Amino acid sequence: MTIDNGYRPARLGLPQGIGRLLLLVLALILVVALLLSSFARVQPGNVGIRVNNIAGGVAAQSLPVGWYFAPPGTHIYEYPVFTRTYTWTANQTEQSPIDESFSFQDKNGLSLRADVAVSYHVDPARASILFQRYRTDMDQIIAGPLRNAIRNAIVERAAQLGVEQIYGDHKAELVATAQRRVQAFFSPVGLQVEQIYWAGNIAVPQAVLDQINAKIANEQAALAAQANVATATANANARIQKARGDAEAIQVEAEAIRTNPEIVKLRAVEKWDGRLPGYVGGNGPLPFIDVK
Numbered sequence: 022m023t024i025d026n027g028y029r030p031a032r033l034g035l036p037q038g039i040g041r042l043l044l045l046v047l048a049l050i051l052v053v054a055l056l057l058s059s060f061a062r063v064q065p066g067n068v069g070i071r072v073n074n075i076a077g078g079v080a081a082q083s084l085p086v087g088w089y090f091a092p093p094g095t096h097i098y099e100y101p102v103f104t105r106t107y108t109w110t111a112n113q114t115e116q117s118p119i120d121e122s123f124s125f126q127d128k129n130g131l132s133l134r135a136d137v138a139v140s141y142h143v144d145p146a147r148a149s150i151l152f153q154r155y156r157t158d159m160d161q162i163i164a165g166p167l168r169n170a171i172r173n174a175i176v177e178r179a180a181q182l183g184v185e186q187i188y189g190d191h192k193a194e195l196v197a198t199a200q201r202r203v204q205a206f207f208s209p210v211g212l213q214v215e216q217i218y219w220a221g222n223i224a225v226p227q228a229v230l231d232q233i234n235a236k237i238a239n240e241q242a243a244l245a246a247q248a249n250v251a252t253a254t255a256n257a258n259a260r261i262q263k264a265r266g267d268a269e270a271i272q273v274e275a276e277a278i279r280t281n282p283e284i285v286k287l288r289a290v291e292k293w294d295g296r297l298p299g300y301v302g303g304n305g306p307l308p309f310i311d312v313k
Contacts, residue, residue, distance in 0.1 A: 061091040067099040068145045070152045083148040098152060100143040100159050107163050108138040108220045122224075125176045127184045136220035137171060137196075139163075147211025154210045162212070170206055171217055174199035188225055 063069035069084030075094035084097065091097050109121040111134070122134050143151060143159070155162050178198045182191050200217040207214055 059090060059092045060088055061097040062088050063097065063099060066103040067101055068143065068148050069097045069099055070149055072096050072098060072152070079149055079153055081149050083145050098158055100148045100151065102142055102145050104140050104142050104215060106138060106140045108136060109168065110136040110220055112136075123172050123175060125172070125179045127182055127187055128180055129183065131184050131226070133179070133184070133187065134224040135175075135222075137175070137217065138220040139167065139171060139217050140215040141167070142213050142215065144211040144213055147209075150209075151211040167203075167207070167212070167214075170203050171199060174202040177202075184225060188223055192219070192223065 061069070063084050063086050065086050067086070069089065071080040071084060071089070071091070072078070073095050083100075089097060108116055109123060110116070111120045111122040113119065123137050124132060124134050126132055141163075151162070155166055157165075175195065178195050179187055182195065187195060196217055196219055200214065203217060204214045
């Protein structure tokens with residue numbers, strides 16, 4: 022037999038109206054969040070590439086700056102149309118915490134390293150072609166395909182040069198050759214490589230660097246010595262020419278005097294100061310006075 026003592030446990034919870042209101046608010050928040058997540062913005066200085074991951078399609082036309090509807094399954098990639106620069110460097114405080122400098126060898130197999138920088142932008146009309154080629158964002162293209170292309174171009178040209186050429190008169194030519202090759206490779210797909218340049222000195226083993234510097238010093242000393250010899254030779258030749266000229270002048274004058282003795286009197290008259298001698302002995306003639 023069950024005994025009912027009249028006790029009933031109290032129900033905990035919100036009134037039914039308030040509960041429904043909370044559910045409605047949560048539903049609205051979810052809808053708003055879903056809508057917000059379905060929009061993407063193309064930032065200034067970039068173009069957008071709309072990619073439908075469900076249908077697997079890439080829009081042929083790039084998107085200018087602005088907001089765009091991108092429902093689930095759609096993603097918009099951004100590519101820069103303004104000039105950007107990236108530097109692969111050994112300095113861990115710059116763009117990467119790891120050593121990203123380039124390593125290559127000269128024609129004799131000597132290992133060298135260098136920091137390399139690149140400036141680039143994307144052609145808006147070919148941005149979709151660039152994405153279709155690599156299927157990734159700009160950072161990954163820079164870290165992968167572009168870096169590999171630049172490194173290969175430098176390696177190929179450096180293998181044809183000696184270390185003294187790479188460190189000296191072919192340093193600019195090496196990176197310029199690499200730039201032309203990389204530009205020709207990426208231009209058809211819309212990546213415009215504006216410039217590739219050394220971001221610092223080429224790292225050469227110290228022993229080799231000492232040899233190069235010693236050779237340069239010797240060459241400079243030799244050039245200075247040659248310049249001194251040339252100067253001394255020029256001075257000697259000048260003195261010889263002057264002496265030869267003086268001798269020829271004396272010969273001409275002597276011949277003139279021999280053939281015309283009156284020149285002696287003329288020279289004496291030219292040098293006379295106009296005063297007669299204070300004493301003239303005997304019946305000697307007065308100077309320059311013809312008593313005939």
